[in-house]
Amino acid sequence: MVSKHVKVKVDELKAGSAVLKNLEISLGRILEEYWEEPVGPTPQPEMTDLREWDKKLLEKYRPLYMPFCDVCCLCTMGKCDLTKNKRGACGLDMSAQQSRIVLLACCIGAATHTAHARHLLEHLLDRYGRRHVLDVGGVNIEVEAPITRLVYGIRPRTLGDLEDVLDYVEKEITALISATHTGQEGNNMDFESKVFHAGMIDHLAMEVADIAQISAFNFPKADPEPRFAELGFGSVDASKPVILVIGHNVPPAIEITRYLKENGLEGKVELCGLCCTAHDASRHTHNAKIVGPLSWQLRFIRSGVPDVIVVDEQCIRADTLIEAGKVKTPVIATNGKNCQGLPDRTMDDPEEVARTLIEGGVGALILDPVKVGEVAVKTALGLAPRRERFKVMPDVEEVVREAKKCRQCNECMRACPNNLNIPKAMVEAAAGKLEGLAGLLDYCIGCARCDSACPERISIHTYMAKASEKALKEERFKIRVGRGAIQDVEIRNVGSPIVLGEIPGVVAFVGCSNYAEGGREVAEMAEEFAKRKYIVVASGCAAMSMAMTRDEEGKTIYERYPGDFDAGGVVNVGSCVSNAHIAGAAIKIASIFAKRKLRANYEEIADYIHNRVGAVGVAWGAMSQKAAAIASGFWRLGIPVIVGPHGFKYRRMLLGDKDLKGHWEVYDARTGKKVYAGPTPEHLFYAAESKEEVLPLIAKLCMRPNDTTKGRAIKLTHYIDLYKRTYGRIPEDIHLFVRTEADIPITMKDEIKSFLEEKGWVETEIPDPTLLPRLIRRRVE
């Protein structure tokens, strides 16, 4: 037993003539050793401890740089032109600079999840105490925190145990950021190794945040069939007072629901949300509605429907106060990371703060979630009757009148990240036809760059929303609320078919809504793989986008497919921090199904996952630095990630070269012999241009060296089928994935055999694959 930071709390202490009330003494904390599993080789790894593992991956998957910016201006010796092999004044070259920027992005992402986890945990410790027991799935989950066990090396039992984990995470992030300072790291591959470290740390922080909130707020606990929540613009009942919550840190939203309940107001006030706070509020209460992903922010604020907007942190528009001000909606900021310039009213009487907001105050900063609950509800109740006239979009006459001002300068289209043809739609709108404007909204990410660019100050995004008003009001979908972790029994059931390749893969749709062609593509991709009996997993904005398409019977993907982690299941794990359960499921396959030691045994588990678990992450609308950090956490586990067209702006890909045979050799753990295992998986990070390109790529990246012949034949069937659908022929590289004749799908035997002959194909062995010499059981002399 180790003693550190013991905290003693005494409500009242009488001694002699003195009475002490609310005495709190902090001496340290007691950490108890509960876990018998021996500590593995890398407990709490520092940034170089897994460098050799990273090198193995980076030798296979070399960075291909796509400089988004070819100068560096990070210090005052610059700016330095790094083009044509030039070096900056500090000696840095272009490749190191690109990797450094990726590292910075990942550190920002990891720091954001970590600060969120810390803030959330402090609130929960305050409310529920250090000894509140972690429970993410009752008796169905024995491995409650796979990443924490794997990386940090403890089995956390209580909320208090998580504090130490965050201490470690914060130390590592500080060290990583310091490596980006001028005159520190100069080697691109070492930067890349640090990128992986930042990703691993990020996953740890996400796990801490989610297991803490699941336990304390009683979110669904690994339930394969959690209840449904309503999603969509039209699901919000605008006839009631409406509170909109935006962001990622849910305690203020929880306190709003608590206040509503305690005051008999449930059902009388509408609570709705955007982004991950919406996911988490819906995990907490059936009364919370989800408006939509990040890109729905502006259209919903401008609709005037919310009577009060409560923002916490992350992915919130910086101009929320300005936009809300245009429709007279007050904003309550609740988080020190996002004060919006508002006066701090944390210490003021909630009644008084609500009165100020009702009387026309633009907003308030309130850092106490309990007070936020009271102020938000009172403000919404007081303001709703006064704001009736703001709860409408502009009328059609206004749209036509304003469209007539358009001078066809094309500035809006040039500014639009999706190159939408707004000028054409404006010509039509000026003639009274709004269909063109309405059609653009499906492809719009709600950035409002068009509005900013327009010299006539036409409120383009608002008019697009007006043109789509009917469709928006009918936007009502069902989404299964975030279930959190995957049960141990589910892992036991699918472990074998996944590792043998008979379940062809796990495809995780994650990330933001920065789509080039609209969110419908995510729904279509998810459906394609669910139909083919892959396991489809989703989180964050992607999980919402998947729900926003219905079939002819009006059902969403969540209503048509089961929610269990099994072939053909569509699993919504929850908000961004719930991504930890996706990595956690892969880790649990190695530990629960394959019985590999988990504790502080990162390399071995990652080696197992990389060679055997056919998982692929798809972040089709990846936008944020958090998305970069999440992706890099998957990379270190050897799991490939694909991003959509805007993902090119992450500056580099990690690509395998399928023609370099030596790159694809693995050890056969049975003999120690090096065996060519084919380019499986071929890439670690790939930015794709279109849905058509990505479908066969997903199927291809699910192949692993360990696939049995039956498993490989199933995976090849999907790859070839999807490839043919896009390109109209069998893939040119099919010979690299066929190891023995038994790998060839029966229905395609003749066609593939003649192709293999043309390529001079020869049979290869199927190894018991590993990249780690220490895992070889018997060596060949």
Ligand code: SF4
């Ligand atoms: S950090 Fe190096 S490359 Fe960047 S501006 Fe300074 S001297 Fe130039």
Ligand code: SF4
């Ligand atoms: S708001 Fe929509 S239409 Fe306007 S620039 Fe952004 S993506 Fe393009």
Ligand code: SF4
């Ligand atoms: S920027 Fe404004 S004026 Fe120019 S084409 Fe676009 S809508 Fe018309």
